Amino acid sequence: MTAVTEIEIVARDRQLQARALHWGLAGALVLACLASLQVGATEVTLSAMLAKLVQGEALSQMERVVLFDIRLPRLAMGVLVGAALAVSGAAMQGLFRNPLADPGIVGVGAGSGLGAILAIVLGALLPAWVIDLVGNQMVPFAAFLGGWGSTILLYRASTRGGRTSVATMLLAGIALGALAGALSGILVYMANDTQLRDLTFWGLGSLAGASWAKVLSAGPLILLAIGAALMLGRGLNGLALGEATAAHIGIDVQRMKSIAILAVAGATGAAVAVSGGIGFIGIVVPHLLRLVSGPDHRTLLFNAALLGAILLILADVIARVVIAPAELPIGIVTAVLGAPVFLWILLKRRGLVDL
Amino acid sequence: MSLTAENIRVSYGPREALRGVSLAAQPGEVTAIVGPNGSGKSTLLGAITASLPYRGTVCLNGRDIATLKPWELAAERAVLPQASRLAFPFTVIEVVRLGLQSGTAGDRPEVPMQALARVGLAHYANRTFQELSGGEAQRVMLARVLAQVWAPVERGQPRWLLLDEPVSSLDIAHQLQVMEIARDFARAGGGVIAVMHDLNLTALYADRVAVLASGQRLAFGSPREVLTDDVLSCAYGCALRVSSPPPVGIPYILPHAASA
Numbered sequence: 164m165t166a167v168t169e170i171e172i173v174a175r176d177r178q179l180q181a182r183a184l185h186w187g188l189a190g191a192l193v194l195a196c197l198a199s200l201q202v203g204a205t206e207v208t209l210s211a212m213l214a215k216l217v218q219g220e221a222l223s224q225m226e227r228v229v230l231f232d233i234r235l236p237r238l239a240m241g242v243l244v245g246a247a248l249a250v251s252g253a254a255m256q257g258l259f260r261n262p263l264a265d266p267g268i269v270g271v272g273a274g275s276g277l278g279a280i281l282a283i284v285l286g287a288l289l290p291a292w293v294i295d296l297v298g299n300q301m302v303p304f305a306a307f308l309g310g311w312g313s314t315i316l317l318y319r320a321s322t323r324g325g326r327t328s329v330a331t332m333l334l335a336g337i338a339l340g341a342l343a344g345a346l347s348g349i350l351v352y353m354a355n356d357t358q359l360r361d362l363t364f365w366g367l368g369s370l371a372g373a374s375w376a377k378v379l380s381a382g383p384l385i386l387l388a389i390g391a392a393l394m395l396g397r398g399l400n401g402l403a404l405g406e407a408t409a410a411h412i413g414i415d416v417q418r419m420k421s422i423a424i425l426a427v428a429g430a431t432g433a434a435v436a437v438s439g440g441i442g443f444i445g446i447v448v449p450h451l452l453r454l455v456s457g458p459d460h461r462t463l464l465f466n467a468a469l470l471g472a473i474l475l476i477l478a479d480v481i482a483r484v485v486i487a488p489a490e491l492p493i494g495i496v497t498a499v500l501g502a503p504v505f506l507w508i509l510l511k512r513r514g515l516v517d518l
Numbered sequence: 519m520s521l522t523a524e525n526i527r528v529s530y531g532p533r534e535a536l537r538g539v540s541l542a543a544q545p546g547e548v549t550a551i552v553g554p555n556g557s558g559k560s561t562l563l564g565a566i567t568a569s570l571p572y573r574g575t576v577c578l579n580g581r582d583i584a585t586l587k588p589w590e591l592a593a594e595r596a597v598l599p600q601a602s603r604l605a606f607p608f609t610v611i612e613v614v615r616l617g618l619q620s621g622t623a624g625d626r627p628e629v630p631m632q633a634l635a636r637v638g639l640a641h642y643a644n645r646t647f648q649e650l651s652g653g654e655a656q657r658v659m660l661a662r663v664l665a666q667v668w669a670p671v672e673r674g675q676p677r678w679l680l681l682d683e684p685v686s687s688l689d690i691a692h693q694l695q696v697m698e699i700a701r702d703f704a705r706a707g708g709g710v711i712a713v714m715h716d717l718n719l720t721a722l723y724a725d726r727v728a729v730l731a732s733g734q735r736l737a738f739g740s741p742r743e744v745l746t747d748d749v750l751s752c753a754y755g756c757a758l759r760v761s762s763p764p765p766v767g768i769p770y771i772l773p774h775a776a777s778a
Contacts, residue, residue, distance in 0.1 A: 174611040174631055174643040260605030400616055403605040407569045411599075412620035412666060413592025458606030 181462035188469035195476045199238045204488045237373035242472040244434045247385045249471020251430035252445020254392045257399030258423040266431040267442040269336030271313045273343035275435035278309020284350045303381045307432030314424045369492050381433040388429030396461030443501020519579045526565045526574035535561045537733040545676030545709040550720045553730035554754050559713045567597045592620045595678035596666035602659045604647050611643040617662035629668050633661040652687040670708030681712040697723040717771045745769045
């Protein structure tokens with residue numbers, strides 16, 4: 164019944180493209196890491212240090228401190244946080260079936276922030292054994308709980324009968340963000356001087372406070388969350404067809420949604436706990452990748468981790484050099500790059516985002 | 519091996535949408551569910567596809583679907599929803615591949631193109647799904663569903679196509695095309711259950727018809743047994759006259775009598 168010529172149409176396979184992109188992005192990530200180690204507020208450069216090492220000279224005390232105690236932990240944190248923000252953005256967009264869902268925009272970041280502030284201000288009131296048990300994980304873990312609670316609330320509020328309304332999602336996100344902000348404000352009032360200093364540093368939204376201790380406190384949760392998110396590819400593809408159809412094609416929707424919410428909350432919470440609120444990475448990265456290699460989550464999530472790390476590292480480099488020796492908060496850099504993209508999606512792709 | 523629904527009850531809040539409906543569909547046949555708006559047609563299909571909570575028993579090829587995992591169900595039956603929205607700019611072929619991945623033909627990469635060709639849309643393979651018209655989108659979704667249960671019989675077991683108003687947004691040529699596809703699937707040994715609005719297409723293509731009204735089954739049987747003046751007038755609450763053209767003997771329904 165069908166003309167033979169029709170069968171001979173070659174169907175494009177964007178998955179091949181996406182898998183090639185894995186390698187390209189991995190290479191770019193290596194370059195970005197080198198760039199990040201190269202530049203900074205001091206004259207110390209990676210190339211000079213490498214030249215020294217090649218000639219058999221020892222590094223000076225200053226060089227060792229700059230490299231191992233300042234730039235490397237900062238780089239490690241940039242990679243972790245960038246990957247976490249991009250993956251949680253991609254996973255959240257898949258979960259909400261909408262390219263505008265981003266933990267930072269819809270209040271999940273604020274919820275995580277509230278968790279972190281709670282831990283900083285009231286953490287000392289916990290029984291000693293709890294403090295011993297969670298150790299340096301307390302702030303990231305509290306941020307994770309805050310993010311988890313707000314993601315669940317948001318999903319409940321904006322999903323009716325298996326369909327998510329963007330308008331409700333964004334509005335509920337505003338309310339959620341405002342509430343979390345207000346509660347955070349009350350806590351700030353209650354804080355003592357030491358806590359206030361911690362809070363100020365924490366809230367800068369920057370990688371400037373990076374240390375190995377912070378990398379170790381947030382790293383495990385971020386890696387766990389990203390690992391969980393990477394397994395959601397097929398499920399999120401199915402969910403793009405709606406909850407009912409996802410179930411019809413064999414996906415355990417409830418289980419998949421729970422994992423997605425936990426992964427989003429874990430990655431966002433841990434990232435917020437160590438870097439404050441860095442916006443728009445979660446929107447920009449998945450969107451760029453979808454333009455290049457399509458929306459298939461089986462490859463999108465992994466590519467998002469790579470590109471998120473690259474973008475955040477580069478944004479951090481920009482933040483460090485633009486007004487050196489002073490430093491721009493990295494949140495400003497990502498917002499300048501990201502906010503226009505958000506607007507562009509909103510205006511150009513209105514049909515797609517169901518507004 | 520059949521698909522049976524026994525004494526299905528579904529409530530939306532205090533309102534009972536289905537009040538103990540039973541249905542037995544056989545492989546090799548197209549079973550149509552018809553009835554007026556709000557009679558519970560789609561609700562019955564929703565129970566059969568385990569999309570909404572129900573009381574009663576649904577057995578698919580002899581196994582209670584309540585005991586089956588989503589992926590076990592997906593290997594035996596595919597479901598075409600009434601309307602489909604897609605969240606991200608997948609291409610047409612990518613949408614059809616989603617069906618392939620969930621079925622048991624996952625190792626046959628040629629199936630999606632064949633399924634698209636079956637609905638006459640192979641030349642749209644690389645288009646974005648969102649560019650399609652409503653009718654085209656509906657046919658692409660049918661191709662996705664076909665890719666999921668590509669072989670109507672597998673390992674001696676029939677597989678099932680469950681279609682919720684498959685022709686609702688199609689022009690007449692494509693209505694016929696889609697009904698032909700459903701009938702071919704049944705003739706090849708698979709089972710088809712379709713919720714239908716169009717009584718004439720039902721008369722043409724269905725082997726068995728269930729007529730629902732107010733959440734109850736009014737009649738069940740071959741089109742000739744069921745599509746009668748009395749049953750239809752009672753179900754739809756208006757005077758309907760069923761006729762049959764002499765050479766074929768298939769009943770057809772004209773609404774002209776209702777206003778007379």
